[in-house]
Amino acid sequence: MYALERKILRKTGHCPRYCWARYGVSANRPLLEKVRAGQPEPKDWRVVFSAEEASRAAA
Numbered sequence: 001m002y003a004l005e006r007k008i009l010r011k012t013g014h015c016p017r018y019c020w021a022r023y024g025v026s027a028n029r030p031l032l033e034k035v036r037a038g039q040p041e042p043k044d045w046r047v048v049f050s051a052e053e054a055s056r057a058a059a
Helices: 029-037 049-059
Strands: 003-010 015-026 045-049
Touching: 003 029, 015 029, 029 045
Parallel strands: none
Antiparallel strands: 003 015, 003 045
């Protein structure tokens, strides 16, 4: 399974930091890559393999 994630800014106190928020999960990586490419800032998005989701789907 693959996950579509977006880099977001987290303002935690006085040290802002970036983290990745999950927006979708699919077994079809090319589909997620198409969605990522269609976003206004594609560099802030990524598609990653999610072993966690893969193990849930297999169970």
